[in-house]
Amino acid sequence: MERNRHAESRWPGLQAVSHHPACGRCAVVKPSANAEKTDEEEKEDRAAQSLLNKLIRSNLVDNTNQVEVLQRDPNSPLYSVKSFEELRLKPQLLQGVYAMGFNRPSKIQENALPMMLAEPPQNLIAQSQSGTGKTAAFVLAMLSRVEPADRYPQCLCLSPTYELALQTGNVIEQMGKFYPELKLAYAVRGNKLERGQKISEQIVIGTPGTVLDWCSKLKFIDPKKIKVFVLDEADVMIATQGHQDQSIRIQRMLPRNCQMLLFSATFEDSVWKFAQKVVPDPNVIKLKREEETLDTIKQYYVLCSSRDEKFQALCNLYGAITIAQAMIFCHTRKTASWLAAELSKEGHQVALLSGEMMVEQRAAVIERFREGKEKVLVTTNVCARGIDVEQVSVVINFDLPVDKDGNPDNETYLHRIGRTGRFGKRGLAVNMVDSKHSMNILNRIQEHFSESRGGSCAWHPFLRGAGWGKG
Numbered sequence: 003m004e005r006n007r008h009a010e011s012r013w014p015g016l017q018a019v020s021h022h023p024a025c026g027r028c029a030v031v032k033p034s035a036n037a038e039k040t041d042e043e044e045k046e047d048r049a050a051q052s053l054l055n056k057l058i059r060s061n062l063v064d065n066t067n068q069v070e071v072l073q074r075d076p077n078s079p080l081y082s083v084k085s086f087e088e089l090r091l092k093p094q095l096l097q098g099v100y101a102m103g104f105n106r107p108s109k110i111q112e113n114a115l116p117m118m119l120a121e122p123p124q125n126l127i128a129q130s131q132s133g134t135g136k137t138a139a140f141v142l143a144m145l146s147r148v149e150p151a152d153r154y155p156q157c158l159c160l161s162p163t164y165e166l167a168l169q170t171g172n173v174i175e176q177m178g179k180f181y182p183e184l185k186l187a188y189a190v191r192g193n194k195l196e197r198g199q200k201i202s203e204q205i206v207i208g209t210p211g212t213v214l215d216w217c218s219k220l221k222f223i224d225p226k227k228i229k230v231f232v233l234d235e236a237d238v239m240i241a242t243q244g245h246q247d248q249s250i251r252i253q254r255m256l257p258r259n260c261q262m263l264l265f266s267a268t269f270e271d272s273v274w275k276f277a278q279k280v281v282p283d284p285n286v287i288k289l290k291r292e293e294e295t296l297d298t299i300k301q302y303y304v305l306c307s308s309r310d311e312k313f314q315a316l317c318n319l320y321g322a323i324t325i326a327q328a329m330i331f332c333h334t335r336k337t338a339s340w341l342a343a344e345l346s347k348e349g350h351q352v353a354l355l356s357g358e359m360m361v362e363q364r365a366a367v368i369e370r371f372r373e374g375k376e377k378v379l380v381t382t383n384v385c386a387r388g389i390d391v392e393q394v395s396v397v398i399n400f401d402l403p404v405d406k407d408g409n410p411d412n413e414t415y416l417h418r419i420g421r422t423g424r425f426g427k428r429g430l431a432v433n434m435v436d437s438k439h440s441m442n443i444l445n446r447i448q449e450h451f452s453e454s455r456g457g458s459c460a461w462h463p464f465l466r467g468a469g470w471g472k473g
């Protein structure tokens with residue numbers, strides 16, 4: 003399904019109320035907060051990453067992987083559905099689902115929806131990778147439980163940032179567009195209401211700080227009347243200072259029988275601990291990510307003695323790598339900008355993706371690359387982490403991946419390289435080595451993967467020195 007975020011006219015049904023802060027279709031994007039920081043300080047900005055993935059995603063990430071279901075009551079039968087009809091949704095809602103172009107439930111939806119819609123309501127913690135249909139799943143659950151005739155908030159959804167709240171709000175609006183009486187309020191900063199007012203919108207989406215204010219200090223929302231509480235993007239949420247505590251404080255104000263639903267793209271320990279704190283007696287659904295492997299990827303290294311020699315080697319390789327599409331990773335923004343500029347001077351057409359660009363600019367760069375308008379994308383690891391560009395078949399580590407202490411970053415290596423060998427396609431990885439130290443790092447990476455993958459990670463020395471082709 004391809005959706006044009008900007009071309010839609012306002013839907014007639016579910017109305018965003020007058021205090022809707024901005025057009026939810028046009029992502030509001032600001033320079034990332036760490037724009038002034040030096041490259042070394044560049045941090046992974048998970049909220050920006052998540053938003054970026056949504057902006058560039060054109061459709062559902064289909065996943066054939068295993069679903070793990072842990073039921074609170076192991077004796078109750080386990081349902082999954084293969085069609086939306088089986089869920090017996092209200093007709094307006096089914097209409098909304100089809101209007102969005104969904105024909106059948108995604109893998110996570112197959113399992114999560116029957117669980118979320120069951121009576122009596124059950125709590126759920128669900129994890130599956132980005133783009134697999136989590137948002138659509140809980141939006142359907144909220145819209146199924148809401149009573150449009152009651153003019154007060156009944157469903158509350160927390161999102162990590164303003165921009166992500168608007169994105170999710172947009173999904174709620176689209177899916178609920180055949181409910182004329184249903185309204186949605188955005189509890190986000192800058193959305194000022196008069197004191198003493200009570201809001202009548204049945205669904206509230208917002209960020210933890212503002213929602214907390216609306217529930218406690220300002221009393222715009224009566225938390226005791228909330229039937230469904232959703233915590234979306236829990237992994238992004240807890241990466242932000244203060245959000246975890248605010249979410250817990252909100253959760254404590256809700257009635258005991260309120261249905262609690264938590265979603266996350268990943269499940270590190272920290273997410274899991276948080277999830278267990280805010281979701282009592284949960285069912286748990288996990289969708290395994292396709293395992294990344296190095297088996298189908300040929301890995302080479304190039305021995306050089308300086309950065310300039312690495313550049314020269316890269317130029318020598320250039321004709322070979324641009325047969326397909328390539329991503330070149332640098333350690334810092336500075337190196338990435340330098341390299342992109344130097345390659346341009348040589349007459350090569352390259353794209354640069356860098357952390358100081360605004361999210362929307364970054365999305366545009368990736369989209370052009372995906373469309374093949376540029377064959378080579380120069381970027382930093384931090385910036386490109388989590389971004390999936392399927393057609394990349396050559397990865398060049400202009401700098402080897404190291405963590406902040408200078409140790410080999412195996413996970414990042416796998417993540418960068420793993421992307422090239424998807425679906426059995428053969429990929430190529432070239433590592434630029436410019437010192438004894440970096441050769442040592444590469445050897446340690448090789449050792450790591452030889453141990454963990456039964457010896458399947460072997461380097462082929464591609465060439466020695468910068469003289470590619472000279473023998």
Ligand SMILES: Nc1ncnc2c1ncn2[C@@H]1O[C@H](COP(=O)(O)OP(=O)(O)OP(=O)(O)O)[C@@H](O)[C@H]1O
Binds near residue numbers: 063103134
């Ligand atoms: N059943 C479906 N059929 C077709 N497309 C779907 C279906 N469910 C969701 N989608 C589409 O797939 C894309 C990803 O869905 P969604 O945003 O719900 O994923 P997500 O798991 O919440 O991802 P993230 O972790 O990034 O928030 C969206 O464009 C959405 O419209």
Ligand SMILES: [Mg+2]
Binds near residue numbers: 136137234235
């Ligand atoms: Mg989502």
